Structures are given as C-alpha cells and as structure tokens.
Amino acid sequence: MKAEYDRQIAAETPEAFIAPTTADCISRYLVDAQHRRVHGSQIRMLRRWLRDPLSGLLPRELGGRLLRDWRTQRALEAAPSTVQREIGALIAALNWAAHPDKGGMIATGDVPKVALGVVHYPEKGWLDEEAEAEFHARALAYQPRGKWNGKSKVGLFVAIGLGTGARKEAIETVPWSRIDMKARRIDFRDPTRPVNNKRRVLTVIDPRLFNVLDTVPLSERWGPVIGVDITKAFMNFVKTTPWPWITAHTMRCG
Secondary structure, three states: OHHHHHHHHHHHOOHHHOOOOHHHHHHHHHHHHOOOOOOHHHHHHHHHHHOOHHHHOOHHHHOOHHHHHHHHHHOOOOOHHHHHHHHHHHHHHHHHHHOOOOOOOOOHHHOOOOOOOOOOOOOOOOOOHHHHHHHHHHHHHOOOOOOEOOEOHHHHHHHHHHHHOOOHHHHHHOEHHHEEOOOOEEEOOOOOOOOOOOOOOEEEOOHHHHHHHHOOOHHHOOOEOOOOOOHHHHHHHHOOOOOOOOOHHHHHHO
16 A cells, blocks of 8 residues: 555656756756857757766766766866866856756755866876877877778877977868978968968978878878868877877977
8 A cells, every 4th residue: 555655646746846867957058058148169068968877867966976987087088178168067057057046956055066177197297208209109000990001190190290299270181282292391371261379380391200291102192181170080099098198289289
C-alpha cells in the first residue's frame, strides 16, 4: 500500500517542484538570450555544455572536485583560455537561473563556486631548445588524414609556426605564390586585407624550415600552403606529445 501511495504522490507532484538540471537551466537561458545581446561564442559554448554528461546533473552537484576534474580533462582538448571561457559561460547561465527576477529556477547557493583562473600544468612554460626540436620532429612524423609525401598539414603548420612566429590565421591562409624559395622569404602580408595591429610581415625562411618546405612536391605547391582550419588536427597532435598544453600562441612566443 505504501508503494502505491508513494507512486501516486510522485505522479501528482507539480512540475515546479522538480529540481531543474544544469541542462534545464542552460536551455532556459538560451531561450532568454534570444531577446538579449549575448555573444555568439557564449551561445556556442553553452550548446556544447548541453551535449556534455555533466549537464544532466543538478547545478549544486557540480561543486567540489567534479568540475575541477572536468576542467583538467578538458584542458587536454582545448586551449586553457577556451576552457576558462566555457566555465565562465556555464556559471553565467547558472547565475541567471538563480536570479529571482530572471530565471528564478534554482537557489543562489546551488550555483557552484568555481575559480575562473586558467588551468596550468606544473610543467607548463615555453619550450627550451631541446624540447622545441623534439616537438618539431614529432610534428613532421605525425601522420593523420590528408597526408602528402609522408608528411601532414600539421607538420607543415608546426614547421612554419616555429620557424617564423607567424599567427595561426596567417599560416593557414598564406599561399605558395607568396613563398619565394629562391630568395628564401615568406610574405604573410595579404594585399586584400586592411592593415591592423596584427601586422603580417615579410619573413626570412631559416634553413630548417627551408628543408621542410623543399620536401613538398612541386605539384602540391599551389593555392594555400595549409588551406584549412588546423585547430582540431593540431590539438589532436599535441595530445600525443609530452606537452599537451602547447598552443599556436606558445609556438609564436617560445
């Protein structure tokens, strides 16, 4: 009799008394965001959260080690700054859900207390000369999809990045027509783009980079050198190295 009574009580419980999950809070926030000026990157990050298993938990269950462990694991897949923004987007949605005049879905105390500092690895820093040489060699040996002559676009990207210090987008878009192998120069300046504070320059090709570029068959030297967004492939590569925290920016400043 008691089991039947409990089942009837559960069936009659108003929906308002059912504790909303993290996904519920995010979904309501995204609906509300349609009427406000919420940055598109924040919306994309929250939609990513909806696909994450953690979104099925109650907001108050995210506190403690759970979200910290998630952040550490996620930092192996994305840049620390991206991880920081993803957590910031989550907390913003939950704070909205806890605001009595906005979401009003959860209590203020249900929002997990999370330090938004960037995740750091104990060994993180700039690569020294020996580590940089090994990273370069590993990149050239890396063979995912899209191989040519035993090399990959990742290897080319890393070789150019370490050899020139150019920005990621500049490397991805520079065409072979602006690489002068005889004069040993790469012209990252794009005449179709306005000049801004992220200036692209004419860069000397050092001997190591020249040897890498020279292995590219002549039949492949047309159009963009990279020609694709290398982010995912690059991050898949760095996860196979002893330095999973490396980003394209690290290569520029190392």
